[in-house]
Amino acid sequence: MLALSHYNSSASLLLPHVANDSGGKVEVRAAVEGLSHHENLTFEEPTAGGAFIVILSMTLGIISNIVALFILVNAYSLQRRRSKATFLLFATSLVITDSIGHVIPGALVLRLYLSGAARPQFVNSSDGMCQFLGGSMVFFGLCPLFMGCAMAAERCLGVTKPLLHSSLVTKTRAKICLSVIWLAALSVALLPCFQLGSYTYQEPGTWCFIKVLSDTKEVDVAFVVLFSGLGLTSLAVALVCNTISGLTLVLARLRRQPGSHHSAKSHDIEMVVQLVGIMVTSCICWSPLLIFGLMSAIHSYTGTIGQSLSYYETLMVMGVRLATWNQILDPWVYILLRRTVLRKIYLIAKCQAGLRGTILGRWEPSSFPSSEKNDVDQV
Template identity: 60%
Template sequence: MINLGDSTKSEDATSAMNPTAAGLSMTLGVLSNIIALFILSKAYARLRRRSKATFLLFASSLVATDFAGHIIPGALVLHLYSNGVSQERKDSDACCLLLGGSMVFFGLCPLFLGCAMAAERCLGVTRPLLHARLVSTTRTKMAVVTIWLVALVVALLPISNLGEYTYQYPGTWCFIRVLRSSKATDVVFVLLFSVLGLTSLAMSLVCNTISGITIVWRRSVVLHPLTIFGLMSVRHSYSSSVPEQDPYRFLMVMGVRLASYNQILDPWVYILLRRAVLRKIYRLTTGRTHIRGSTFRRWEISSFQNSEKNTVKRI
């Protein structure tokens, strides 16, 4: 009699060892982010001195980060596939360190940037005058650089012996060691990664709830399973035997796949599915020049303009 559970695991293992999915994900993500960067560059050149420029800077930084997040880890994963899939790889070679650091860096950056965007919009809605006084292009650039530096410092912590990167099942990607009798430093590292990510998600939810905008929250939840699966796996490693670790290996594979889908969805949620872009596509495909504003109302990138109008009305 065939064991259906073993059959399912075998199919999942075969899928995990297939480079086609990784190549398609990388290609689709790169194309989506290139289109989004082109649209953002044109919008930023036109709105450089307006209040929308701050949001465009954050959005451009997010898309550029996601673009690099497809190119660098994707190239390393395809390199591992080209060398042959092996579940007995060494845990501390240069390729694994670079790939693991990339996974942490490009995992945290989108969450931090999404949180910063939510905070900027919330400030524009609730305190428009304070927003106008505090938020500037220069400070926005400094905030983006600070976010990148913080994520980089976290990704480089294994260099100072806080945590360790190791090959994950099925030997085609690297991440923080969460199975195989993790040490205390590994637990601290995965807790730090998860707490930073979940805190950013929580702050985004609070800011978007206050400002009444939920777009950022929709895209942020995609990476949520990776942080949860990591915590579940490292907890399981202290209480279970090795044969029972297979389900957690598959959870980690699922989590990293969802994380890659997150970087594909970013440009679509933020840029390519905006009503202004859809309006232009509608005009190009139908040939109509006059469109009812109630049907295709322009989605304003920054909330400052609307909030400023509301403040004037109150006065």
């Protein structure tokens, strides 16, 4: 778009001379046509570098999700505690959703790169593939946020009200909750099919999203407000629930009598630590796109975007690039933040800092007991 804008401004400066001299008219026309041809070549150049990055990202995401899925399925099959099993069911579903959400949009973006669709004429237009890609972006964006929120709420109830949790939370209800989450995200993604919003190609023409940069209408603003509002609300609820869970566990640990052991609490610690990791990852990866999309739609609708169009285009590209890393980083939360890994980190930190005999000694290694002997060798 920057190149296109430069072309338009250059042409407007040259055209006034056309009326004054016929000889210059031919030269100017030739210059403009040559410049136009040059700009087209710029956008039609092979995007091997971009395609390589997409392939590398997809490969890394697939490998990460497969490793995390193996760990979670193995832990789920060995788990006998109902609360832990429910958490693992949510976590496994999240990893599967992340895997599919990484492969499908990634494959479509790769196809656009290889077909040379990164041209300015694709912007503000739409087709069947753009509709599907835009819907995938919305669906696979909301699903992890909804699941992270549901997992945080479930753990908050389990930590603060364990008896109520044991009577309310079951595997069947957890599966129903997952179905509702998928259905809710799908309902939002399909709104453009009912003319309630629209998807369009975004600069540089290699991805599709809600129309937020130009020709934005009231339904588009409402659509992006719904999408961003649901996403930001999910992150806020997860933050509150994880904070309550973390503070409850810390207070319970500080009040515990020295010498007493409650290995069951180690499961809660592990789950809350993983939830905090998921929440932090989601905030870093998705918040920019949610906020930038909302800002762009509002400024475009009010007509104040003006000369800042290229700036908002850059923000949107940065936001979607960060969002794609969510499916890559989420699996590493389960790979790295397990009890066996946490126990090793604790022992190393305790040895390095010489914290024996301090209040941190209350967090003894037995707080992270491993119920599976093979956990240490899994990753």
